[in-house]
Amino acid sequence: MKYLIAGLGNIGPEYWGTRHNIGFRVVNALAEETGANFAEERYGAVARLRVKNAELLLLKPNTFMNLSGHAVRYWLQKEHIPLEGLLVVADDLSLPFGSLRLKPKGSHAGHNGLRNLEELLETSSYCRLRFGIGNDFPRGRQVDYVLSLFTPGELEQLPERVKLAAEMAKSFCLAGADITMNLFNHK
Secondary structure, three states, rough: OOOEEEOOOOHHHOOEEEEEHHHHHHHHHHHHHHHOOOOEEHHHOEEEEEEEEEEEEEEEOOOOHHHHHHHHHHHHHHHOHHHHHHEEEEEEEOOOOOOOEEEEOOOOOOOOOOOHHHHHHHOOOOEEEEEOOOOOOOOOOOHHHHEOOOOOOHHHHEEEEEHHHHHHHHHHHOHHHHHHHHHHHHO
């Protein structure tokens, strides 16, 4: 089967190290692990790879976070990937830093990238891998926080957490959402 793993983020060097770009980091880790390279294509950077019997298309949308749904919808249609073959990797303010949760569906919870996906796909029933970025910000400063850099302590832990998120994405493709949730959501 073919899968689309969409890591959400914003393009441009000014956004690279921000919390909001954790989805880009996870798909980059998947590509690096297998030697796959990203190429600029329509609506984003795309890498193709195989993991055992699964064909993976990695996507880093170039539409900016709030319009991520355009890129995801385009690639689902172009590659004839069913909705059950979609995994979206996004940051999550409601989870402590480094917490990882795979969910088979759910609300956008105020995340503009997920909101746009829900609008354009006309459903919230798609798998998402939520990467906790914490919520240590003053009231009304959410935008500044998600566009801020990780602390030195978080940066120390980040490689291990990103690697685990990449493992979860591979497990989703090879074993399915239920088994992946049982194996990883408690870690």
